[in-house]
Amino acid sequence: MFTGLIQTVGKIKRVNKQQHHITLTVSVEDTDRLKGFKVGDSMAINGVCLTATTVEKDCFSVDVMPVTFQKTTFSQMKEGTLVNLERAMSPNDRFEGHIVSGHVDQTTRLIQKMKYENSLKLTFYYPPELKGEIVPQGSIAVNGTSLTVDDVKPGTFAVALIPHSLENTNFDRLVKGDYVNLETDVVGKYVKSLLRTTIHLNEEGHHA
Structure with a gap:
């Protein structure tokens, strides 16, 4: 679950289109935002909940299914596009936004x-x-x-x-x-x- 309070802005570093999925790699200038973030954790990218498949100090990658890619603005993204980022809410976090599932309508x-x-x-x-x-x-x-x-x-x-x-x-x-x-x-x-x-x-x- 997310709150809709954006934590930082990332940049699309790479878009790798394959037959059954698309891999997005996002770079993050504020590397503190990735501390403790690991493979398997969720990140909302422009409001889409995705799971990290690789995590490095200043970037991470996620896989996007073709249907999600086509249904969202990901289909228009290219290298250099800025995206809003929010990590999944921790049980100990303050709830100050509203309930956001990360499933785009x-x-x-x-x-x-x-x-x-x-x-x-x-x-x-x-x-x-x-x-x-x-x-x-x-x-x-x-x-x-x-x-x-x-x-x-x-x-x-x-x-x-x-x-x-x-x-x-x-x-x-x-x-x-x-x-x-x-x-x-x-x-x-x-x-x-x-x-x-x-x-x-x-x-x-x-x-x-």
Whole structure:
């Protein structure tokens, strides 16, 4: 499990595509973030939970299945791409973000990027597949970063980033048209599923 609080930004060092999987190697300038990190440990890379297959002092590698590669922004990554990194949460850690599983629901594109007072407002296309899962003041993970939804309009939603978030993520590199990984709030998913089940049962009872 993750919290969506990005710990550092890494850089794609190598993308090795093979027949049944893709290997990503990520370099980390802040090597202290890899202390104690070992083969078999989990790392969220731009919000995607992956398992380390090799670990060195300043870099690590993970294997990505083709379906994950195609479903996420990994398909657009190349050497030098900056990625948000968060190690799996320890039982002793403070829980300050929101529950992030590391399983990306959809990708979406940036529609607008504008300064808003001392923050940066990012507006994204609202994928219809996520209808009802993105709500004003709700939580959402964008490239693995726990953010609060600023507003929702027909076909779009927006988030606002404070200076700290900008300094510690890869969002300052985003430009209009870029794609990001989305993971909606797990609580919202359960509520949505429960409502669907309730409606279905009511309809069955009505027709019985």
